[in-house]
Amino acid sequence: MKKIFILCAVLYAIQLQAFDWGSSGITIVEKGEKDGKAELLLKDSKENPFSLSYTTKPDDSMLQSVVRLHGRFREWKNLKINSIKFFYEQGGLEISIMPKSFTYGGKELAAYMPSGMQFSYSYLLQYNFRINIDRLFVRIAGDFESEDALCSKIMTAIENPKEYIKKREPEYLLTKLEALEMKYQRLADEFYKLRSASLMLHNSGFFSSPSPIEKQLINRVIELRLKDPSLNRDKIAETLEKEKVKASSREIDLILKVYFNDFNK
Numbered sequence: 362m363k364k365i366f367i368l369c370a371v372l373y374a375i376q377l378q379a380f381d382w383g384s385s386g387i388t389i390v391e392k393g394e395k396d397g398k399a400e401l402l403l404k405d406s407k408e409n410p411f412s413l414s415y416t417t418k419p420d421d422s423m424l425q426s427v428v429r430l431h432g433r434f435r436e437w438k439n440l441k442i443n444s445i446k447f448f449y450e451q452g453g454l455e456i457s458i459m460p461k462s463f464t465y466g467g468k469e470l471a472a473y474m475p476s477g478m479q480f481s482y483s484y485l486l487q488y489n490f491r492i493n494i495d496r497l498f499v500r501i502a503g504d505f506e507s508e509d510a511l512c513s514k515i516m517t518a519i520e521n522p523k524e525y526i527k528k529r530e531p532e533y534l535l536t537k538l539e540a541l542e543m544k545y546q547r548l549a550d551e552f553y554k555l556r557s558a559s560l561m562l563h564n565s566g567f568f569s570s571p572s573p574i575e576k577q578l579i580n581r582v583i584e585l586r587l588k589d590p591s592l593n594r595d596k597i598a599e600t601l602e603k604e605k606v607k608a609s610s611r612e613i614d615l616i617l618k619v620y621f622n623d624f625n626k
Contacts, residue, residue: 379421380421380424380425382403382428385425386405386406387403387404387405387406387428388403388404389401389402389403390402390403390404390410397416398414398415398416399414399415399416399418400412400413400414401413401414405431405432405435407435409431409435409442410444411431411444411445411446411447412445412446412447413427413446413447413448413449414446414447414449415448415450416450417450419449423449423454426454426482427447427449427454430447430454430456430482430486431447434456434458437508438508439463439464439465439470439508439512440458440460440462440463440508441460441461441463442458442459442460442461443459443460443461444457444458444459445457445458445459446458452483453481453482453483454480454481454483455479455480455481456481456482457477457479457480458477458478458479458480460474460478465512465515465516466512466516468516470492470512470515470516470519473492473493473494473515473519474490474492474493475493476490476491477490480505485504485505486504486505487502487503487504487505488501488502488503488505488511489501489502490502492515492518492519494518494519494522495522497522497523497526499518499522499525499526501514501515501518574612574615577606578601578606578607578608578612578616579616579620581601581604581606582597582608582613582616582617582620583616585597585600586617586620586621593625594610594614594617597613597617598610598613601613
């Protein structure tokens, strides 16, 4: 068992060295491991530094993607990188870029990115990060098409953040929808109380004080009228009598007046 363990360790060590960084113009500056996570400090042929961390060793294809993506980011015409970090996990890359400067359309975009830019890559490069505009955090997310397309999207968000959020941010729309639902429910409750008060106020006789009308009766009269708008008070009374629902003509008449603005007999 001990020999098998040693053999596996040797094979794993060989695997770590399998990728030829040098052929891609990359130099390993430093290697380390802590708490099961390996980290490589690297630099390209122009002495630009970057790092790669992983808990599970990426295959050569993914390592080649690291080299390729690093080169692509370094070629951006508007972006100067302060640091770029790659982290490999669950078959994909997470990429964090802290800009030194990011100028587009006369604006310094880096000033709006306190946490930098975050990208992910498995077979497609995507971005998902937030920019801070007057204490309003706006999410910038999507599939990466080009540097200009991303810069244009960021500029649109900076120039009109609220409109940008309304059109693109699902969380914002959900929050607004929930707020509208709460407002609708509050207004519906208030309207119901107002109608109930109106029914109660008018549901009185010469010798009797105002009394409430049963909610069940109100709902049934409304249901019948909505189902057949031609039903008048007498027809509704006949239906309720057949259903053995106790209701006076006054009560039916009041419900029709308050809920349907129907003052016909």
